[in-house]
Amino acid sequence: MRLRLIMITFLGLSTLFAQTPTAAEIIDRVTSIMSPENTYSKGSQTIITSSGKERVFEFESWSSGKGESSLTRYTKPAAIRGQAFLMLNNADDIWSYFPRTKRVRKLASHAKKQKMQGSDFTYEDMGGGDVFQTKFKATILAEETRDGELTWKIELMGIPEEEPPYPKIVLWARQSDYYPIALDYYDENGFNSKSLVMSNIQMVEDYPSAMMMVMTDNKERSSTTMRTLEITYNWEPPKGFFSERNLKK
Amino acid sequence: MKSWGIILFLPLMLWAQPEFFGYFESEADLMQLGTVNYNFGYNKFRLDVEARPNDNVLIGANVNIQKYWGKTSWNIYDFLPGYANSGLVQNIELQDTIMVDNVYMRLTFPWLDMTLGRQQISPGVGYAWNPTDIFNSRSLLDPSYEQTGIAAIRSVVPLGNRSSFEMVMIPADNFENATKQFWLNGGFGRFDFSLTTAQQQWQSLHAFTYGYGEEDERWLHGGSLVGEILGWGVWTEFGVNNIVYSSFYELYSSSSIIAYEPPIDSFNEYVFGLDHTFDNSVYVLGEYLHNEYGKAKADELIIYDYLYSLSGKSHSLMQDYGFLYLMHPTFDLVSLSALAIANFNDNSGTFAPQLDWNIFDDTNISLQGSLFWGEEDTEFGLQDWGLRLRLRSDF
Numbered sequence: 100m101r102l103r104l105i106m107i108t109f110l111g112l113s114t115l116f117a118q119t120p121t122a123a124e125i126i127d128r129v130t131s132i133m134s135p136e137n138t139y140s141k142g143s144q145t146i147i148t149s150s151g152k153e154r155v156f157e158f159e160s161w162s163s164g165k166g167e168s169s170l171t172r173y174t175k176p177a178a179i180r181g182q183a184f185l186m187l188n189n190a191d192d193i194w195s196y197f198p199r200t201k202r203v204r205k206l207a208s209h210a211k212k213q214k215m216q217g218s219d220f221t222y223e224d225m226g227g228g229d230v231f232q233t234k235f236k237a238t239i240l241a242e243e244t245r246d247g248e249l250t251w252k253i254e255l256m257g258i259p260e261e262e263p264p265y266p267k268i269v270l271w272a273r274q275s276d277y278y279p280i281a282l283d284y285y286d287e288n289g290f291n292s293k294s295l296v297m298s299n300i301q302m303v304e305d306y307p308s309a310m311m312m313v314m315t316d317n318k319e320r321s322s323t324t325m326r327t328l329e330i331t332y333n334w335e336p337p338k339g340f341f342s343e344r345n346l347k348k
Numbered sequence: 349m350k351s352w353g354i355i356l357f358l359p360l361m362l363w364a365q366p367e368f369f370g371y372f373e374s375e376a377d378l379m380q381l382g383t384v385n386y387n388f389g390y391n392k393f394r395l396d397v398e399a400r401p402n403d404n405v406l407i408g409a410n411v412n413i414q415k416y417w418g419k420t421s422w423n424i425y426d427f428l429p430g431y432a433n434s435g436l437v438q439n440i441e442l443q444d445t446i447m448v449d450n451v452y453m454r455l456t457f458p459w460l461d462m463t464l465g466r467q468q469i470s471p472g473v474g475y476a477w478n479p480t481d482i483f484n485s486r487s488l489l490d491p492s493y494e495q496t497g498i499a500a501i502r503s504v505v506p507l508g509n510r511s512s513f514e515m516v517m518i519p520a521d522n523f524e525n526a527t528k529q530f531w532l533n534g535g536f537g538r539f540d541f542s543l544t545t546a547q548q549q550w551q552s553l554h555a556f557t558y559g560y561g562e563e564d565e566r567w568l569h570g571g572s573l574v575g576e577i578l579g580w581g582v583w584t585e586f587g588v589n590n591i592v593y594s595s596f597y598e599l600y601s602s603s604s605i606i607a608y609e610p611p612i613d614s615f616n617e618y619v620f621g622l623d624h625t626f627d628n629s630v631y632v633l634g635e636y637l638h639n640e641y642g643k644a645k646a647d648e649l650i651i652y653d654y655l656y657s658l659s660g661k662s663h664s665l666m667q668d669y670g671f672l673y674l675m676h677p678t679f680d681l682v683s684l685s686a687l688a689i690a691n692f693n694d695n696s697g698t699f700a701p702q703l704d705w706n707i708f709d710d711t712n713i714s715l716q717g718s719l720f721w722g723e724e725d726t727e728f729g730l731q732d733w734g735l736r737l738r739l740r741s742d743f
Binding site: 149150155176192205206207209210341 | 369371406456458461468469470473492494495504506509510512533538540574575576579580581582623624625626627629677680681706709710712742743
């Protein structure tokens with residue numbers, strides 16, 4: 100009887116510990132689940148400006164190496180049809196292609212903070228990879244229920260020498276599968292400058308995938324909704340796909 | 349464009365379920381020169397069609413229909429500072445046009461991309477000037493405007509994700525006379541580079557005034573480097589040029605019918621540029637050009653310098669220029685920008701503020717003003733001010 104009690108206590112404690120991973124472990128899992136090896140998707144991007152005007156864009160996007168390399172090509176509207184962006188090394192290197200001039204231009208790192216086609220997403224926001232793991236230090240702030248989901252609220256403090264994209268990010272990851280459902284981005288003044296909410300999360304080829312992401316700029320009071328129209332992770336990049344040559348096609 | 353091209357391409361395109369797109373653009377300009385002002389503009393319709401019969405073939409073409417209005421006959425001497433009000437007349441008539449601008453086929457193999465036909469070719473990394481571009485001339489007030497097509501064969505051999513070997517040839521009556529340019533492109537770290545060499549038959553002095561077909565031979569060796577330093581985008585592009593003059597020139601100049609200055613047989617041209625976007629979203633771009641094919645002093649200018657500059661044979665009239673561009677997305681769907689161009693040799697220049705408004709989806713209005721400074725007999729000082737309204741709708 101005593102032995103049984105000890106075993107139950109031990110199992111209970113170990114289960115408890117297993118359910119409370121460290122912040123770094125959570126971020127490892129978040130990164131893993133957010134970064135499939137390869138992705139191909141079609142999406143739309145609806146920008147609602149601060150005065151309520153709406154602009155809709157459509158694009159195709161390819162990524163590989165868990166988001167280390169990506170290529171995005173706009174298909175609509177007509178004015179920017181064919182404009183494309185190649186990002187390598189987790190968006191450290193960006194090239195843009197402008198079909199009107201038929202020129203490829205290498206963008207300097209300051210361009211990473213520019214809005215993509217006037218949206219509330221920057222180039223840097225679109226870059227995948229291990230940014231959360233390498234450029235931030237994670238701390239669990241709380242366990243919270245958000246949008247009906249039990250989550251870990253994680254604070255990510257930027258490591259200055261790693262040049263993080265934001266000084267601080269607060270992230271809510273679902274405890275059920277580690278998928279992040281919301282992120283708050285803070286500026287250097289501690290102001291929550293942007294918020295990202297992910298919804299309509301569906302299982303696609305064993306990966307939870309948000310079919311809708313809404314980024315709100317809390318300063319300019321504008322928002323951008325990204326909708327996934329088509330997505331697959333069973334896509335293999337042909338040799339040389341993430342190259343300037345392919346950017347121009 | 350010869351009709352055989354259309355006969356060849358049209359059935360192929362229809363078979364390959366083509367995509368149609370393009371734009372309508374209308375422009376109205378007002379220009380003040382001394383006591384005279386001119387009104388002019390155009391309406392332009394561009395229809396593009398692209399078809400992909402399979403993954404390895406792209407066929408593209410576009411037709412431009414452009415109709416001018418207002419002043420369409422221009423005496424080029426009115427725009428040459430040393431010759432304005434000289435009584436000399438050399439009129440250029442702007443003709444309404446319907447033209448097939450680009451028509452090409454691109455074949456893609458794992459080891460080669462080959463594009464045949466009239467196609468847009470825009471080499472170089474400079475924004476306002478490209479010393480390695482031997483194909484195009486551009487308006488400094490609108491450097492990013494599309495270039496017209498060039499009938500050429502273009503091949504790109506990939507050597508890696510960031511490196512390639514590229515060749516363009518503009519066929520002529522024989523291989524020797526064909527324009528040829530080669531590039532070796534590559535990258536290291538945060539930098540991309542290219543090395544280039546080109547051979548071109550260059551329109552001779554005489555061709556401008558007397559229409560002779562004699563051509564000089566130009567050799568260009570150059571390159572470019574683009575990357576970043578301390579968070580600023582930086583680039584440079586340079587060309588070392590050598591000219592082998594035609595025998596006709598020697599004969600002509602020795603006859604002393606017209607006294608020419610001795611032509612230069614080599615010149616260097618280079619651009620340095622940098623850009624940055626600040627945290628407040630202000631984008632700034634600056635470029636400096638040094639072009640030894642232009643003149644260092646205003647009193648050295650002769651009529652050919654103006655003609656070379658106007659025709660695009662030379663990238664500039666004089667030697668040293670600065671270009672500055674500032675842009676800020678100030679309001680919803682409205683950006684304010686301004687560019688300034690300075691000729692450091694004759695101390696003239698222009699300042700052009702601009703407003704761009706994305707008024708509807710795919711529809712933009714831009715209004716650009718231009719204010720000129722400098723003495724009356726300088727490159728930019730000749731004009732007083734200008735205004736340009738442009739409406740463009742893409743489909």
